[in-house]
Amino acid sequence: MARAGLALLVVLPLSACGVSEGDAPRPIDSDIAELLQPEEEPTTVEATQQRLLTVAWVRGDKLVRAVRLGVADTRQERLDAALSALLGGPRPVEKTRGFTTLLPPDVLVAGEVKRARVLIEVEFGGGVETGGLPLAVGQVAVTALALPRVRSVLFTVDGTPTVVPVPSRRGSGKNTARVVRASDYRTVIAR
Numbered sequence: 001m002a003r004a005g006l007a008l009l010v011v012l013p014l015s016a017c018g019v020s021e022g023d024a025p026r027p028i029d030s031d032i033a034e035l036l037q038p039e040e041e042p043t044t045v046e047a048t049q050q051r052l053l054t055v056a057w058v059r060g061d062k063l064v065r066a067v068r069l070g071v072a073d074t075r076q077e078r079l080d081a082a083l084s085a086l087l088g089g090p091r092p093v094e095k096t097r098g099f100t101t102l103l104p105p106d107v108l109v110a111g112e113v114k115r116a117r118v119l120i121e122v123e124f125g126g127g128v129e130t131g132g133l134p135l136a137v138g139q140v141a142v143t144a145l146a147l148p149r150v151r152s153v154l155f156t157v158d159g160t161p162t163v164v165p166v167p168s169r170r171g172s173g174k175n176t177a178r179v180v181r182a183s184d185y186r187t188v189i190a191r
Contacts, residue, residue: 049073053082054146056139057090057099062190063138064099065146066090075113075147082143083109102136109140116151117179118144123157134165134175138188141180152179 053070056063070081087109090099103109106125111118120140141153141164155164155178163176166184177184 051078051081053078053085054143055082055085056142056146057094058102058135058139059098059100059190061135061188063135063142063185063188064190065142066094066099075149079111079113079118079144079147082146083111083140086139086143101139102132103139111144113147113150116149118147118150118153120144120153120155121157121159122155134167135188137164137180138167138185142182142185142189145180145182145185152181154179 049071050069051072053068053072054065055068056065058064068082068085070078070085072078072081086101087103087107089101104125108121108123108125110121112121122137122140124136137155141155144150144153155162161178163178164180165175166177166180167175167188
């Protein structure tokens, strides 16, 4: 008797929704099947959004440019991604190639692209030896100068333009500059 009651409980709901006992399984309509499929989650960023970024590291007494892949559409986004990679330090594979950074862990760097110039607001919390300062500044400058159509970098501290040490200033006899260009680092960029 209990079995008959159980069978009745199963048959009644099925017959109430239009399924008869004798119907055999049949394929689901393709429109319904599409609705039942879960939506696919995007797993990768479109290749058109990925850009090659240049990050400058130090090896010995030279600056070495390394290429990274980053997600960025605009030049400002590319600058932000490159500076973020720079502040993150070299990857393990880059370290095995002898790349290091002279930027202290507490350095703050932010940049803004202004046509052919990048304004870099920097705050060194300390920890950079005086002799290493030109290369540390060079890491930031060469990273920014790698952006398309950027010709110069102006460093600021608290919004005020400041002079920075550079490796060489041909013919000027000075080793500081307010505005730096790629030519200021020509003698220290490894080929």
